[in-house]
Amino acid sequence: MNMIPMCNVNNCDETDRAATRLGNGLEGPVSQRDEDIRAIIEAIRKEELDHVTSLLNEHPELVNYMGQDGSSPLHVSCQVHHLEIMKLLLKQGADVELFDSFGNTPLHLAVKECWLDGIKELLEHGSSPNEINIPTSKMEESYRETPLHTAVRLGVLESVSLLLQYNLDLGVKDSNNNSVLHLAVSLHRPDLLELLVKEVDGSFESEAKSSVDHTLFHAALNDCKDVDESKIIKILELIWSINHDINKVNLQGESPLFLACRSGLPNVVSFLLSKGCDPMVITQRGQSSLHSACQAGCSATLKHLLSTGLVNNLVTKTDNDNNSPFYFAAHSSSNECCEILLKNGAHLTDTNEGDQTNCSLILERLPTALQLLRKTFDAQISVCEKSEMDPCFSVSFDYSVLLSSKNENIQSSIISELIGSSAEPLIKHPLLESFLFIKWRHISSFFYFYVTLFLIYVLLHTSFIFLTFGQNAVDWSENTGLLVVYQISHIHVLLITLIPDTIIMFSNYKKYLLQLETYSKLIAHTSSIILVFLPGIKPINVVVSPLNGTFIDTRTDVNITDDEGLSIERQVASISSFLIWVEFMLLLGRFPELGSFILMFTRVAKSIIRFLMAFLSLIIGFSISFYILFHKVPVCASYQLSFVKILMMMTGEIAYSEFVLGQEMSLLHLLFLILLMFMIPVLLANLLIGLAVNDLPSLKRQGKIKRLVKEATYLVGYETFIAYTLNKKFFPRKLHNFLTSKSRIKSQVSIKPNKVNQDPLDKYNVPKETLIEAITLAKSESPLEDFSHHFDDMETIFKTFQAKYNADVMHQKKKIRKIIDVCTLMKAQIDNLQQIVMEQSSQHKNK
Numbered sequence: 001m002n003m004i005p006m007c008n009v010n011n012c013d014e015t016d017r018a019a020t021r022l023g024n025g026l027e028g029p030v031s032q033r034d035e036d037i038r039a040i041i042e043a044i045r046k047e048e049l050d051h052v053t054s055l056l057n058e059h060p061e062l063v064n065y066m067g068q069d070g071s072s073p074l075h076v077s078c079q080v081h082h083l084e085i086m087k088l089l090l091k092q093g094a095d096v097e098l099f100d101s102f103g104n105t106p107l108h109l110a111v112k113e114c115w116l117d118g119i120k121e122l123l124e125h126g127s128s129p130n131e132i133n134i135p136t137s138k139m140e141e142s143y144r145e146t147p148l149h150t151a152v153r154l155g156v157l158e159s160v161s162l163l164l165q166y167n168l169d170l171g172v173k174d175s176n177n178n179s180v181l182h183l184a185v186s187l188h189r190p191d192l193l194e195l196l197v198k199e200v201d202g203s204f205e206s207e208a209k210s211s212v213d214h215t216l217f218h219a220a221l222n223d224c225k226d227v228d229e230s231k232i233i234k235i236l237e238l239i240w241s242i243n244h245d246i247n248k249v250n251l252q253g254e255s256p257l258f259l260a261c262r263s264g265l266p267n268v269v270s271f272l273l274s275k276g277c278d279p280m281v282i283t284q285r286g287q288s289s290l291h292s293a294c295q296a297g298c299s300a301t302l303k304h305l306l307s308t309g310l311v312n313n314l315v316t317k318t319d320n321d322n323n324s325p326f327y328f329a330a331h332s333s334s335n336e337c338c339e340i341l342l343k344n345g346a347h348l349t350d351t352n353e354g355d356q357t358n359c360s361l362i363l364e365r366l367p368t369a370l371q372l373l374r375k376t377f378d379a380q381i382s383v384c385e386k387s388e389m390d391p392c393f394s395v396s397f398d399y400s401v402l403l404s405s406k407n408e409n410i411q412s413s414i415i416s417e418l419i420g421s422s423a424e425p426l427i428k429h430p431l432l433e434s435f436l437f438i439k440w441r442h443i444s445s446f447f448y449f450y451v452t453l454f455l456i457y458v459l460l461h462t463s464f465i466f467l468t469f470g471q472n473a474v475d476w477s478e479n480t481g482l483l484v485v486y487q488i489s490h491i492h493v494l495l496i497t498l499i500p501d502t503i504i505m506f507s508n509y510k511k512y513l514l515q516l517e518t519y520s521k522l523i524a525h526t527s528s529i530i531l532v533f534l535p536g537i538k539p540i541n542v543v544v545s546p547l548n549g550t551f552i553d554t555r556t557d558v559n560i561t562d563d564e565g566l567s568i569e570r571q572v573a574s575i576s577s578f579l580i581w582v583e584f585m586l587l588l589g590r591f592p593e594l595g596s597f598i599l600m601f602t603r604v605a606k607s608i609i610r611f612l613m614a615f616l617s618l619i620i621g622f623s624i625s626f627y628i629l630f631h632k633v634p635v636c637a638s639y640q641l642s643f644v645k646i647l648m649m650m651t652g653e654i655a656y657s658e659f660v661l662g663q664e665m666s667l668l669h670l671l672f673l674i675l676l677m678f679m680i681p682v683l684l685a686n687l688l689i690g691l692a693v694n695d696l697p698s699l700k701r702q703g704k705i706k707r708l709v710k711e712a713t714y715l716v717g718y719e720t721f722i723a724y725t726l727n728k729k730f731f732p733r734k735l736h737n738f739l740t741s742k743s744r745i746k747s748q749v750s751i752k753p754n755k756v757n758q759d760p761l762d763k764y765n766v767p768k769e770t771l772i773e774a775i776t777l778a779k780s781e782s783p784l785e786d787f788s789h790h791f792d793d794m795e796t797i798f799k800t801f802q803a804k805y806n807a808d809v810m811h812q813k814k815k816i817r818k819i820i821d822v823c824t825l826m827k828a829q830i831d832n833l834q835q836i837v838m839e840q841s842s843q844h845k846n847k
Contacts, residue, residue, distance in 0.1 A: 033065065041067045044076045049084050056092050063092045070101020078109040083117045096127035103134035103144075111147045111163075114156050119147075119163070129163045130172055144175035152183045152192055160192055164199055178219070185219040188227045190234040200242050215248050217256035221263065229267040236271060246277050253283035261289045261305070264296035269304045279311050286319035294325040294341070297332030302340050315345040318352070327352040330361035335368045342376055342401075348414050349404040359417045370423050376401060377431045383778045391754045395774050399435050400747045411745065412439065416716040419709050427708045430774035434749075434766045436708055439715050441765075443743050447714060450497070451587060457493040458584050460486065461528050465573050468531070490532045494525065499721070517586060524579035527572045590710045603706070611688060618684075622646045622676055629669055633659055649676065650685045719743060 036059050043051040052073075056063060066072055071079070074094040077086040090096070097105055107127040110118035123129065129147050148168060151159035170180055181200075184192040214222070216239045224232055240246070249255050257277040260268045273279065279289045290311055293301040305311050318324045326346045329337035338358075342348070348359040362369045380398040387393060402414045415432060418424055426432060440447075464486050467474045476483045501521065589598035612619070620643070627642035635658055636642040654677060659669070722739050725731035753771050766774075 033062065034068070037062050037065045037067050037073075040073055041069075041071070041076050044073055044082070044085055045080060047080055047082050047085070049082075049088070052085055053088060056088065060092055063089055063094045064098055066101070072098050072100065072106075074098065074106045075100045075104070075109055078106050078113060078115065078118050081113065081115050081118065083121065086118055086121055090121070090125050096122055096125050097131060099134055105131055105133065105147075107131070107147045108133050108150060111150045111156075111159055112154070114154065114159060116158055116162060119159060123162070123166050129166050130169050132172070132174075146172055146174070146180075148180050149174045149178075149183055152180050152187070152189075152196075155187060155189055155192065157191055157195070160195055164195060168199065170196065170200060181216055182214075182219045185216050185235055185239065186222065188220070188224060188231060188235060190231055190238060193235055193238050197238050197242055214250045215245065215256070216243060217246055217248075218250050218254070218259060221256050221259035221265075221268070224265070225263045229265050232265065232268050233271050236268070236275075240275060246272065246275055247281065249281060249283075252285070253281070255281040255289075257281070258283060258287075258289050258292045261292035261298070261301050262296055264293075264298035264301060266298060266300035266304055269293075269301045273304060273308060279305050279308055280314070285321075288314045288317060288325070290314050290317075290325040291319060291323075291328055294327075294329035294334070294337050295332060297329065297334035297337055299334060299336035299340055302337050306340070306344055312345060315341055316347070316350055322351075322353045324350060324352055324358075326350065326358045327361060330358070330365040333365055333367065335366055335372050338362060338366065339372060339375070348376075348401060357413070357417060359414050363417065363421045363423055370426065373418075373423055373426055374429065377426065377429050378777055380431050381774050381778045383775055388775065389754065392752065393754055394750045394752045395771055395778065396748065396750045397431055397434055397774070398748050399431070399745070402432070402435060403747055411743070412712060412715045412719055415712040419712060424709065425705055427712060428705050430770050430777060433708060433770050434774070435745075436711050436715065437766055437770070438745050438749065439743065440711050442745060443715070443718055446718065446742070447590065453493060454497050454584060454587055457490070457497055458580050460490055460493060461532075461580055462577060464490070464532060465577050469570055469573055487532055490528070494528070498525070501717075517583075520579055521583055524576055524583055527576035528580065531569065531573055531576060586710075589707060590714060608688060615684060618679070619643070619646055622672075622680065625672055626676075629672060630659055646676070646680065649680050650688070651681070654681065715743075 036055070040052060040055045040059070040062060043055060062073075064072055064074075067076075072094070074086065074089045074096070075098075077089055094106075096107065099105060100109075104112075105127065107119065107122045107129065108131075110122055132144055132146055135144060145153070148160065148163045149172075151163055173179055174183070178186065181193065181196055184196055217236065220232060220235045220239060247255055255277065257269065257272045257279060258281065260272055282288055288311065289305055290302065293305060306315075314325075316324055324346065326338065326341050329341060346358060348357065348362075350358050352358070352361070359373075362372060366372060380401050382396045382398075384392075384394050384396075399411075403411050404413050415427065415436070418426055418432075427436070468476070474482070585598060586602070588594050589602075623639060623643040623646050626636050626646065627639045630636040630642075634641075635645045635655075654673075656673070659665070659673060722736065722743065725736050751766055751771065753768070
C-alpha cells in the first residue's frame with residue numbers, strides 16, 4: 001500500500017489549521033444563527049431525520065456551524081450513531097475535517113465511539129486517517145493522535161482493520177512520540193501488531209529505528225511483568241520481521257535484553273539471545289544484564305545469560321554505586337541466584353556499597369542463609385576414589401571459599417561474619433573447623449605466649465592486692481621503690497595484653513560492644529589501674545574479733561567502724577581480683593582441652609541467671625515476709641540479709657534452729673517456714689539442678705561451638721593486627737613478614753588419615769572426629785542435613801512426626817471401617833440370597 005506523506009505535526013501551525021475549519025464565511029444575525037443551529041443539533045440528538053432534513057433545507061449554510069457545546073452537526077451525528085443523518089449531512093456538504101471545541105474531527109469521534117458504519121462512511125467521503133486532533137490547552141491528560149492511534153489504543157481490531165484500507169502514514173507520532181506500531185506493542189496486542197506489520201514496507205525500517213528514546217523492542221518489554229511470555233515472544237517475532245536492530249539502547253543505556261531480564265522473563269531472554277542480543281551491554285548506571293536478572297531474582301534468566309559464556313567477567317563487576325549482581329540477588333531474597341553466582345565467580349568476601357560483604361548480605365537478607373552457606377561449604381570437601389582403609393586414601397579441603405579474594409593478609413574474614421549471627425553453628429562445619437584447627441596450630445605459640453603474659457599480669461595484680469590489703473600489709477609510703485617497680489611492671493604487661501583486645505574491638509566494634517565479657521574486662525582493668533596508681537594508698541589491715549564480731553586494725557589494735565573496714569579501696573580490690581581471675585578462666589576457654597567445659601559453665605551460668613530472673617518476684621516476696629516475721633533473728637535483721645538468706649536456702653541449707661531459737665514461733669511463722677521449704681529448696685532447687693544437667697549433649701556441642709568462636713575471634717584479631725601493621729613505618733618489615741608467614745595456610749589441603757608414622761605435631765593434621773564427619777559428608781551423594789545443628793528443634797520434629805503418624809492412623813482406621821461396612825453389607829446380601837435359595841428349594845420340594 002502506498003503511503004501518503006504527511007508533514008510533522010510539530011511543524012504545522014495548528015491554530016491556523018483549526019481556524020480555517022471554523023465558520024467558513026457565515027453571515028447573518030448571530031442570535032438567529034445560534035437559534036437555528038441549536039434546533040438542528042437538538043433534532044439530531046433526538047434522531048429526527050425528517051426534522052433535520054427540513055431544517056437543513058431551510059438553512060443549508062449551517063451544516064458546518066458550531067453549536068454552543070462546540071460540536072458541529074456531523075460531530076453530533078457521530079455521538080448518536082445515526083448513519084442516515086450522517087449521510088444527509090455529508091450530502092449537504094458537511095466538512096469531514098472540521099475540528100470541534102475539543103480538537104477532534106468527526107472521524108476521531110467515530111473511532112472513539114467504536115462506530116464502524118460511521119468510520120466507513122467518513123473514510124469514503126475523504127476523511128483523513130492521518131489527521132491529528134488538536135486538544136485545547138485546558139484539557140489535561142489528553143492525547144494528540146490520529147484516528148488510527150485512537151483505534152489501536154482502544155484495542156478495537158475492526159476499527160484498525162477498516163482504517164488500514166485507506167492511505168496511512170504509520171510513521172506519524174502521537175504526543176508521546178509513539179507511532180501506531182509503538183502503541184500496539186506497548187499494549188501487548190500481537191493481533192493488532194500483526195495487522196499493522198502487514199502494511200509496513202521496507203522504507204519503514206529506518207523509521208522504526210529513528211526513535212531516540214526507545215525502539216519497538218523496548219516498547220514491547222516495558223511494564224510486561226504480568227504479561228504472558230508467549231505473547232511477548234510473538235510480538236518480538238513480528239517486530240523482528242521489520243527491524244533487526246535488537247541491540248539499540250534507550251536514553252538510560254538499557255538494551256531490550258536488559259529490560260527482559262529486569263522483568264524476569266527467561267523464555268523471552270532466551271529468544272533475544274538466539275536473535276543475537278548482546279549480553280555485554282552496560283547501562284548508564286554501570287549495570288549489566290546480570291544486575292538486571294538478579295534484581296528480578298530470576299535464576300532461570302541468570303542461567304541463560306551465563307550459558308552464553310560471554311558474561312563470566314561481569315559476575316563480580318560493580319555498578320556506579322559499587323554494587324555487584326550478588327547485591328541485587330541478596331536483596332531480592334533469591335537463594336538460587338546467590339548460589340549460581342557463587343558457583344560462577346562471586347566470592348563471599350567481595351564487598352559492595354558501604355563495604356558490606358556478600359556473606360553479610362546473605363546473613364542479613366536470605367531466610368535460608370544457613371542452608372545456602374552449608375551447601376557452599378559442603379561442596380568444598382572431597383575424597384579420593386580409593387577405599388577408606390587404603391593408606392593412600394585422602395580427604396581434600398578447599399579453603400578458597402573462605403579466603404579473601406582481595407585482602408590476602410586476612411584469611412578469617414568470613415568466620416568473623418558468622419560469629420554472633422544466626423549461622424554461628426556453621427563454625428562446627430568440617431570445612432571451617434578444620435580451617436580453624438590448622439590456623440590455630442600455626443599461631444598457637446603466640447597464644448601461649450599471650451596466656452603466659454596474662455598470667456604474669458594476674459599474678460602481679462594478685463600479689464599487689466595481698467601486699468596492700470593482707471594481714472602483713474606493706475606501707476607503700478615507706479616502700480616507694482617497690483611500688484614503682486610494681487607500677488612499671490603492671491602498666492607494661494597490661495598494655496601488651498590489651499593489644500589483641502584493642503585490635504579485635506576496632507575490627508568489629510559492633511559485635512565487640514555487645515559482649516558481656518567486654519564490660520567485664522573494662523571493669524577489671526580499670527579497677528586494677530585505680531588500685532595500682534591511686535596515690536597515697538594507706539590500707540587498713542583488718543581482722544574480725546572473735547569475741548564481738550567488730551573490725552580491728554592489726555597495726556594499732558583499734559576498733560574501727562564498718563565503713564572504715566570496708567573502704568572503697570578494699571571493695572574495688574575485691575571486684576578487681578575476682579574479675580581478673582574470671583577473665584583468665586575465660587581465656588583458658590580457647591584451649592581445646594579445657595575450652596568446652598569452661599564455655600559450658602558460662603552457658604549454664606546464663607541459664608541460671610535467666611531462671612533466677614524468672615522467679616525473682618517469688619524470692620523478693622519471701623525475703624520481705626521473713627524480714628518482717630523474723631526481724632529478731634540475726635540472719636533476717638535487715639532486708640539485705642533476709643534476701644541473701646533466702647538465696648542460700650535454695651541449696652537446702654534451712655538452718656531451722658536459727659529461726660526457732662531466735663524468737664517465739666507462732667502458727668504463721670511455722671506456715672511460712674513450711675511454705676518456703678516446699679517452694680524454695682524442694683521445687684526451685686531441684687528445678688535449677690534439672691535445668692543445669694538437662695541437656696548435656698547440647699551443652700557439650702554448644703561449648704565446642706563457643707570454643708571455636710573464641711579461637712576464631714583471636715585469629716581475626718591476629719590477622720587484623722598484621723593487616724594494620726602492613727604499611728606502618730614503626731613496625732619492622734621482617735617481623736611483619738614473619739608473623740604473616742606464621743598465620744598463612746594453603747588454600748587447598750589434602751590429608752591422608754591412614755598415613756603411617758604421622759607426625760602428631762604436623763600443623764596440617766585435623767582431629768579424627770572432624771575427618772570422619774568430612775568423609776561422611778563428601779561420600780554422600782545427597783548430603784543429609786547435619787542434625788547436630790538442630791538439636792534445639794528435635795521436639796518440633798518429633799511433634800510433627802507424631803501429628804503425621806496420628807493422621808495416618810486415623811486415615812487407616814477410616815479405610816478399615818469402610819472395608820468392614822462393605823463386608824457387612826456383602827454378608828447381609830449373601831444371607832438374603834441364601835434365604836431366597838432355601839425358600840425356592842422348599843417350594844420345589846413341595847411340588
